[in-house]
Amino acid sequence: MPSVTLLNANEMRPPVGPLALDYLAQALEEAGCQARLLDLTWELDPQAAIAAHFRDVQPTLVALTQRNSDDCYLAGRYSCVPHAQATVTLIRRHTDAPLVIGGCGFSVFPAPMLEALGADYGVVGEGEEALPQLAQALERGEDPREIAGLMCRAAGQVHFNPPRPLDLAAHPAARRAWVDNARYWREGGQGGFETKRGCAGACIFCADPVAKGRRTRLRQPQAVAEEVAHLADQGVLHLHTCDAEFNLPREHALAVCAALLERGLEERVRWWAYCAPEAFDGELAGQMRRAGCVGIDFGADHGSDEQLARLGRGHRVADLERTAEACHAVGLVFMYDLLLGAPGETREGVAQTVALMQRLEPSRVGLSLGVRLYPGTPLTERLRSRPLSGQSGLLGAVDDNSDLLQPVFYLDPAVPDLAEYVHHLVGGDPRFLCPDPAAEMTDYNYRENPALVEAIAQGHRGAYWDILRRVEEALPSA
Numbered sequence: 001m002p003s004v005t006l007l008n009a010n011e012m013r014p015p016v017g018p019l020a021l022d023y024l025a026q027a028l029e030e031a032g033c034q035a036r037l038l039d040l041t042w043e044l045d046p047q048a049a050i051a052a053h054f055r056d057v058q059p060t061l062v063a064l065t066q067r068n069s070d071d072c073y074l075a076g077r078y079s080c081v082p083h084a085q086a087t088v089t090l091i092r093r094h095t096d097a098p099l100v101i102g103g104c105g106f107s108v109f110p111a112p113m114l115e116a117l118g119a120d121y122g123v124v125g126e127g128e129e130a131l132p133q134l135a136q137a138l139e140r141g142e143d144p145r146e147i148a149g150l151m152c153r154a155a156g157q158v159h160f161n162p163p164r165p166l167d168l169a170a171h172p173a174a175r176r177a178w179v180d181n182a183r184y185w186r187e188g189g190q191g192g193f194e195t196k197r198g199c200a201g202a203c204i205f206c207a208d209p210v211a212k213g214r215r216t217r218l219r220q221p222q223a224v225a226e227e228v229a230h231l232a233d234q235g236v237l238h239l240h241t242c243d244a245e246f247n248l249p250r251e252h253a254l255a256v257c258a259a260l261l262e263r264g265l266e267e268r269v270r271w272w273a274y275c276a277p278e279a280f281d282g283e284l285a286g287q288m289r290r291a292g293c294v295g296i297d298f299g300a301d302h303g304s305d306e307q308l309a310r311l312g313r314g315h316r317v318a319d320l321e322r323t324a325e326a327c328h329a330v331g332l333v334f335m336y337d338l339l340l341g342a343p344g345e346t347r348e349g350v351a352q353t354v355a356l357m358q359r360l361e362p363s364r365v366g367l368s369l370g371v372r373l374y375p376g377t378p379l380t381e382r383l384r385s386r387p388l389s390g391q392s393g394l395l396g397a398v399d400d401n402s403d404l405l406q407p408v409f410y411l412d413p414a415v416p417d418l419a420e421y422v423h424h425l426v427g428g429d430p431r432f433l434c435p436d437p438a439a440e441m442t443d444y445n446y447r448e449n450p451a452l453v454e455a456i457a458q459g460h461r462g463a464y465w466d467i468l469r470r471v472e473e474a475l476p477s478a
């Protein structure tokens, strides 16, 4: 029987559970493969843990999940590649088994990441079919190169088959039985679950359609509820959705809420969701609230219709006004995530956005300043039609980095002092999770966030912005 060691080496803190590995382990088992998990997040001595694991086990394949390529945060610009390289070196020292990588961080940068890590194979997109197929092909000594989504190097060349999106509705409920979800809940403050994959949005900057596909594929609402029940049985009582946007399509969001209510899960778990400001209204807010949702993070991006249109967003300021009204009416705590500094940004636009936030009174406002450039997005491809080197507005590793694996950001030259300017406009309002230029600008980065880690250790749970809110407002844990 083919056997696969699933490996997580995510070093970020607070620790976020490797949801992918719970899903992949189940898919391997259902395909007749053996799955073992080695979660280095919990290991104080990763080298010893790797050595001990491969002393006992010689798998057919080692499968490494690479969730992040970097922290995608202008002020941090932390690349995850060196840590992943070090992990691969350790793995290679202790096993001859071939190595495959996957995950969002990989799927956005497949060829350069395959090269940088020296992996044998990569899987672009979903792994539930490709991973068991690869393990089986290797066990039988067959050529795996026809597998959809597979990337590999042979004779100095990279071979790649485009991924084939899965029909998620045909997938059974996830049992969530491999990852130590209870420990992630205790030390990371939350669990995660997915209701769909893919995004049909046309946002010019977003990596989601690149990594997950442009066609939205829905899980069965009853299967989602069953998965949430499995997590609740493990004591994982605070959850975050892991979709691009929970409310797209709106009817599916309503159906998921109904399925949660049918199982009485609103009594057992609290959950937070990412939502798009369009397709959101009072009825959905009410139904989400009844189904146990206690907080929503809207991808608001900007407070001017012109800039929203430039960003390719599907909503306008009027939609933001409606979301605020709907959330206030049902008592849902909510946050707006902003993206300032994209092409077309102006000082007036920034001021208008901050003023809109102050008027709509969300519970929190998260500010991202500057846009991380991901290959394959309309914005990046437009900028790359000319050599990047020498273009104005680009920050980060612009030279010798044409694949953009090292972080590169766009910050419109019209607002070169954006961090200082926003800081001035916000004027110390604690609702704004705002990079502080004087404090190394790290307080809205969940990569290495000691304040959050401490709050979770004190018993706080839930979405990180909501934990930060509760700490700041001296409220009890959710």
Ligand code: B12
Residues within 6 Å of the ligand: 010, 012, 013, 014, 015, 016, 017, 019, 020, 021, 023, 024, 063, 064, 065, 066, 067, 068, 069, 070, 071, 072, 073, 100, 101, 102, 103, 104, 105, 107, 108, 122, 123, 125, 126, 127, 128, 130, 131, 190, 191, 192, 193, 194, 206, 207, 208, 212, 239, 240, 241, 242, 243, 244, 444, 445, 446, 447, 464
């Ligand atoms: C929800 C979410 C969060 C939540 C997490 C909630 C939770 N409890 O899990 C919060 C808000 C905490 C969060 C934080 C961050 N996030 Co986040 N997050 C997401 C989101 C929307 C879903 C992640 C998820 O779990 N998806 C579901 C799982 C099943 O998908 P998956 O991991 O991709 O796995 C599938 C495939 O990739 C593949 N696969 C995965 N691994 C492997 C391995 C092998 C061998 C194979 C074959 C296949 C395979 O198969 C899996 C199943 O099909 C994604 C975007 C997205 N739509 O995925 C961003 C995303 C992953 N996050 C991102 C970032 C940057 C971050 C932060 C670094 C932001 C910051 N600076 O604070 C932090 C890092 C946190 C950490 N410790 O790692 C980026 C990463 C981009 C990149 N290039 O690195 C993404 C892609 C969003 C974006 N900007 O486009 N995030």
